[in-house]
Amino acid sequence: MSQTKILLDEAEIPTHWYNVVADMPNPPAPPLGPDGKPIGPEALTAIFPMSLIEQEMSAQRWIEIPEKVREIYQLWRPSPMFRAHRLEAALGTPAKIYYKYEGVSPAGSHKPNTAVAQAYYNAEAGIKRIATETGAGQWGCSMALAGQMFGLDVRVYMVKVSYGQKPYRRSMMQAWGAEVFASPSMETHTGRAALAADPDNQGSLGLAISEAVEDAANRADTNYALGSVLNHVLLHQTVIGLEAKKQFEKVGDYPDMIFAPCGGGSNFGGAAFPFFADKAAGKNVRLVAVEPTSCPTLTRGHYAYDFGDTAKLTPMMLMYTLGHDFMPPGIHAGGLRYHGDSALVSQLYHEKLIEAVAVPQLATFQAGVTFARAEGIIPAPESNHAIAACIDEALRCKESGEAKTLFFNLSGHGHFDMGAYDSYFSGKLEDFAYPEEAIKAALERLPKVG
Amino acid sequence: MSQTKILLDEAEIPTHWYNVVADMPNPPAPPLGPDGKPIGPEALTAIFPMSLIEQEMSAQRWIEIPEKVREIYQLWRPSPMFRAHRLEAALGTPAKIYYKYEGVSPAGSHKPNTAVAQAYYNAEAGIKRIATETGAGQWGCSMALAGQMFGLDVRVYMVKVSYGQKPYRRSMMQAWGAEVFASPSMETHTGRAALAADPDNQGSLGLAISEAVEDAANRADTNYALGSVLNHVLLHQTVIGLEAKKQFEKVGDYPDMIFAPCGGGSNFGGAAFPFFADKAAGKNVRLVAVEPTSCPTLTRGHYAYDFGDTAKLTPMMLMYTLGHDFMPPGIHAGGLRYHGDSALVSQLYHEKLIEAVAVPQLATFQAGVTFARAEGIIPAPESNHAIAACIDEALRCKESGEAKTLFFNLSGHGHFDMGAYDSYFSGKLEDFAYPEEAIKAALERLPKVG
Numbered sequence: 001m002s003q004t005k006i007l008l009d010e011a012e013i014p015t016h017w018y019n020v021v022a023d024m025p026n027p028p029a030p031p032l033g034p035d036g037k038p039i040g041p042e043a044l045t046a047i048f049p050m051s052l053i054e055q056e057m058s059a060q061r062w063i064e065i066p067e068k069v070r071e072i073y074q075l076w077r078p079s080p081m082f083r084a085h086r087l088e089a090a091l092g093t094p095a096k097i098y099y100k101y102e103g104v105s106p107a108g109s110h111k112p113n114t115a116v117a118q119a120y121y122n123a124e125a126g127i128k129r130i131a132t133e134t135g136a137g138q139w140g141c142s143m144a145l146a147g148q149m150f151g152l153d154v155r156v157y158m159v160k161v162s163y164g165q166k167p168y169r170r171s172m173m174q175a176w177g178a179e180v181f182a183s184p185s186m187e188t189h190t191g192r193a194a195l196a197a198d199p200d201n202q203g204s205l206g207l208a209i210s211e212a213v214e215d216a217a218n219r220a221d222t223n224y225a226l227g228s229v230l231n232h233v234l235l236h237q238t239v240i241g242l243e244a245k246k247q248f249e250k251v252g253d254y255p256d257m258i259f260a261p262c263g264g265g266s267n268f269g270g271a272a273f274p275f276f277a278d279k280a281a282g283k284n285v286r287l288v289a290v291e292p293t294s295c296p297t298l299t300r301g302h303y304a305y306d307f308g309d310t311a312k313l314t315p316m317m318l319m320y321t322l323g324h325d326f327m328p329p330g331i332h333a334g335g336l337r338y339h340g341d342s343a344l345v346s347q348l349y350h351e352k353l354i355e356a357v358a359v360p361q362l363a364t365f366q367a368g369v370t371f372a373r374a375e376g377i378i379p380a381p382e383s384n385h386a387i388a389a390c391i392d393e394a395l396r397c398k399e400s401g402e403a404k405t406l407f408f409n410l411s412g413h414g415h416f417d418m419g420a421y422d423s424y425f426s427g428k429l430e431d432f433a434y435p436e437e438a439i440k441a442a443l444e445r446l447p448k449v450g
Numbered sequence: 451m452s453q454t455k456i457l458l459d460e461a462e463i464p465t466h467w468y469n470v471v472a473d474m475p476n477p478p479a480p481p482l483g484p485d486g487k488p489i490g491p492e493a494l495t496a497i498f499p500m501s502l503i504e505q506e507m508s509a510q511r512w513i514e515i516p517e518k519v520r521e522i523y524q525l526w527r528p529s530p531m532f533r534a535h536r537l538e539a540a541l542g543t544p545a546k547i548y549y550k551y552e553g554v555s556p557a558g559s560h561k562p563n564t565a566v567a568q569a570y571y572n573a574e575a576g577i578k579r580i581a582t583e584t585g586a587g588q589w590g591c592s593m594a595l596a597g598q599m600f601g602l603d604v605r606v607y608m609v610k611v612s613y614g615q616k617p618y619r620r621s622m623m624q625a626w627g628a629e630v631f632a633s634p635s636m637e638t639h640t641g642r643a644a645l646a647a648d649p650d651n652q653g654s655l656g657l658a659i660s661e662a663v664e665d666a667a668n669r670a671d672t673n674y675a676l677g678s679v680l681n682h683v684l685l686h687q688t689v690i691g692l693e694a695k696k697q698f699e700k701v702g703d704y705p706d707m708i709f710a711p712c713g714g715g716s717n718f719g720g721a722a723f724p725f726f727a728d729k730a731a732g733k734n735v736r737l738v739a740v741e742p743t744s745c746p747t748l749t750r751g752h753y754a755y756d757f758g759d760t761a762k763l764t765p766m767m768l769m770y771t772l773g774h775d776f777m778p779p780g781i782h783a784g785g786l787r788y789h790g791d792s793a794l795v796s797q798l799y800h801e802k803l804i805e806a807v808a809v810p811q812l813a814t815f816q817a818g819v820t821f822a823r824a825e826g827i828i829p830a831p832e833s834n835h836a837i838a839a840c841i842d843e844a845l846r847c848k849e850s851g852e853a854k855t856l857f858f859n860l861s862g863h864g865h866f867d868m869g870a871y872d873s874y875f876s877g878k879l880e881d882f883a884y885p886e887e888a889i890k891a892a893l894e895r896l897p898k899v900g
Contacts (some may be wrong), residue, residue: 377556
């Protein structure tokens, strides 16, 4: 029998996170305050502990993972890497395909990697309560789990349309002891204003972020936690790529190309950044961020300063953006429906050091079903984006006869997304294009800076 | 950091299944045909391949696992064993608690361990199609997955009430290419008769078994597959306990008591039988089957010959039974709602070589939430039964100061059962007692044998 799973011991859980800033050719562009000037650490102390603010601004290559965080990681890490023998055979490709499976976490995705770290640092700083938002529910679940592990109360503002459509995710957050409100809620000024303007407002991720930030800013015992986009979030996710590198070493292989879904960027950054260190040192490895054609931030957005949320409460970041008031179509990959992107991912893409590709929704589900029938695991719709791009490359290898080594991040399972698969099978799923006019319109609404 | 996960290499996947019959003090009582006489292998050839019939009747201690089955096992096996440090601390018990986690299979439970084996042997025998039934959906998903792996078409008769209530399980079966009908269906005589008598018939597991057996018996290209109860099913599940023994060896420990949920018996048999071998050799280990108070087959049923299904299509088995027409209350542990039990488990219980305990529904969910908040994983309602009994014992250890080693089978995750947790949190969940009158009534309806 040829090896399928490449496992590591608990002792091989990384001891340090990798900070890509140390290997970037140019320092990251600073976030800007409302006055258009770079903000300092003090601008963030109302909602984040100093330890995370320091990580957010750090250029240090390695940052130690606290032992208590590694202890919680032990509940599911190191995560397995698989050689996809059956998928390779089904495609008839000479390419070797590997995937890292992050769905083994109790919350079912890679998100707890940072949630646990954020809960730890907040608890250390004496914080008693975390306010956060969630769209499809993956991040809310992860924060609920992490809060429970470190004795923090967790308040989740869940986008109202998901609150109704995804009751199982809500029950899961409650199982881990979190308090869940449909957003817009009556709990914040932002929420009440939105409901006053439109009592039927179904919410959006940008609006839910605004509610959670307001909640955190107004209570001394409460901080805010974000599940992607920020530098410290991507930092924590690098355990994925760091483990994957060790796993490739074990089997004496190395990827030619790496594919990861890209919404806010933590999935991609977590899997790909540790390999960027090798690329910066001269190694030939291609890093491909995969996004939906319906929300094509990197491939069709503007590289400009913009806000992270609808209510303009966050600092402005230099990033690829479709405009902070862009409302992406209701695709099932909820985790990729974000108007902007990580500043680090954006800068690396702008400097042509990483690549990006956009995939239409139907093609992602087709890829997910091909994968499930070969490898068993039913992937999350977000993960299907990486699978689709990887399968495309494997089929190109079939044409060319190249035996490339391909690697993708299977960031989560699809157990809470079977309704989306149902729509796919019954022919109800649609592709959405992002219209040219929308790009122009977004440009006009970007904040004027400098 | 103290070790949390005890992992094995793929090379340590067992090469043989363990057959408990070899170590039982008395040979198993034979199944009986409609004439009340022991049936021979030929009575089963219409619905099972000869290889499985031989396993069903074998007394050989070790039966080799085909390499192609082990190759599919590699997709998730060996499954991890965990030391529940955080649960022990939460309970304040001196007991050491270990659990084996079978929720890592793509279908989310232990069921694929036998589904894969059954699909393999049927494919080897030239069978093209499998008909089976499913209640809550775990078995149907497992058979769909296994059929896909060996190129078999799979037809699942899904109890109608679950078909409506658990659409995600249905979509999952479809993702693996299976065809799913609500039972009673118009596809079989049994189904049409049930619908003619009551067009609103919501189905039952016994009725769905009858439909699947009829389907298989009437088509030469089709066989039947059962997810529990039968000897060969329990045999295949022994990979769980065999791996667990190796994992205990790795950490130099051994269980004083083993807890596993018990419905049809494959969950319990799979986890406990390999330890029974040690018990038969004189080792002091207690094996505890845990069932719901609402369907208390072992603890309050009759030890008698009875049918396995409502329509009396199956042979009669000597087992603990609540009567083949017993309709258990609609508890959320769907996998434990079976009127009978494995003949092997029944005989060992009757001979006082294993123990059984019944737990009320609310207590099982309380235990599941305690577990989830300590260890992260949200368990399936079936698994919560084992957890509840194990926690009870851990708390007795706290009283007595005994540092016992406790082990339970965490047979699956609860991702498709969050609605049940929701009912629990909202106070809608009920306990059901099994009334004394029902026991007497069942006795009167048992088939007259001999």
